[in-house]
Amino acid sequence: MEKTFAYLKPNSIQRGLIGEIIRRIEEKGLKIVALKMITISESMARELYREHAGKDFYEPLLAFIQSGPVVAMVLEGENAVQRLRILVGKTDPLEADPGSIRGRFGVSIRKNLIHASDSIESSNRETRIFFEETEINDYSLLNEGQF
Numbered sequence: 513m514e515k516t517f518a519y520l521k522p523n524s525i526q527r528g529l530i531g532e533i534i535r536r537i538e539e540k541g542l543k544i545v546a547l548k549m550i551t552i553s554e555s556m557a558r559e560l561y562r563e564h565a566g567k568d569f570y571e572p573l574l575a576f577i578q579s580g581p582v583v584a585m586v587l588e589g590e591n592a593v594q595r596l597r598i599l600v601g602k603t604d605p606l607e608a609d610p611g612s613i614r615g616r617f618g619v620s621i622r623k624n625l626i627h628a629s630d631s632i633e634s635s636n637r638e639t640r641i642f643f644e645e646t647e648i649n650d651y652s653l654l655n656e657g658q659f
């Protein structure tokens with residue numbers, strides 16, 4: 513089973529979309545194995561987005577994601593990385609499929625509601641920024657395998 517990392521950005525919390533977005537993730541058959549609300553520190557933010565260091569949107573992005581609490585999670589399922597990326601939609605909500613989370617609720621590219629890891633390697637790296645190994649739960653759902 514593959515795992516992937518995601519977090520709901522501060523504007524998802526401010527807009528009261530935590531439940532709506534998590535509902536869509538659960539509906540898609542991705543199992544939540546870790547979940548918490550956390551305020552991102554500057555060092556976490558820099559580590560999370562280190563590949564974007566130096567780009568014009570880097571500093572405003574760091575300020576935005578530290579502007580309020582976020583909801584971080586680890587999800588598990590077959591092809592979890594790709595399935596979540598499709599559910600989330602393209603980075604720019606203007607280009608995202610209208611059925612996707614960003615396409616449905618997103619307004620701007622910076623405040624695109626949710627981040628989802630783009631590979632298993634990114635997911636492992638990003639998960640370690642937010643979670644201890646002991647915070648990742650190993651359990652089965654009663655209906656697992658019936659989707």
Ligand code: CMP
Pocket residue numbers: 569573603621622623624626627628
């Ligand atoms: P995310 O999936 O979290 O990964 C990197 C983030 O950088 C991305 O979502 C956007 O929020 C942000 N981003 C990428 N490109 C731009 C841009 N051109 N202007 C502002 N923010 C951007």
